Amino acid sequence: AQKITQTQPGMFVQEKEAVTLDCTYDTSDQSYGLFWYKQPSSGEMIFLIYQGSYDEQNATEGRYSLNFQKARKSANLVISASQLGDSAMYFCAMRTSGTYKYIFGTGTRLKVLA
């Protein structure tokens, strides 16, 4: 079965500090993609970063990086130099070549403190 697990319901981080949001996944497919989305209080789902299962290097997009550990089936999001605007819900998602649908975790609510 395909599953995404996010074990941190809520996280706090001081402004300008780095924070890691955890994500583990379960799939028997060899080809899959891992995604992180941000959902501010306005409700829109904003795509942040993508990691393919065959990518050998960790993905980076500006202040976002994905710590991909394939053997552990983890895909943690690292946000560097946190900003107040980073306060939001963050969802980890997976899409496999077998099912094509995006499976989401339950999310982590991040609060950045001034």
Place this chain on the structure above:
Amino acid sequence: GAGVSQTPSNKVTEKGKYVELRCDPISGHTALYWYRQSLGQGPEFLIYFQGTGAADDSGLPNDRFFAVRPEGSVSTLKIQRTERGDSAVYLCASSFSIERNTEAFFGQGTRLTVV
């Protein structure tokens, strides 16, 4: 606009009524997805289309829910005999194609409230 557009943004309906939710995907995107998100939860898959056909409707909760995409662009999610438990935000997303592992782009959602 260039993004995914959903209408209406809010819908309040009485229990037992019929509702239609509309999604306009990004032009050129062949894959279209519907999700439902309850408060404090992650998006829950309902159905996705590749072109005009529903490729996977395994997430539709029961036969009161139905979705169409007759011309391979705009999609409508239809809910018959609405129940209070159907209250949620319904999200639509589109991606370039099913075959590629690319990100899906989401609309702002339709907040459905059944009273």
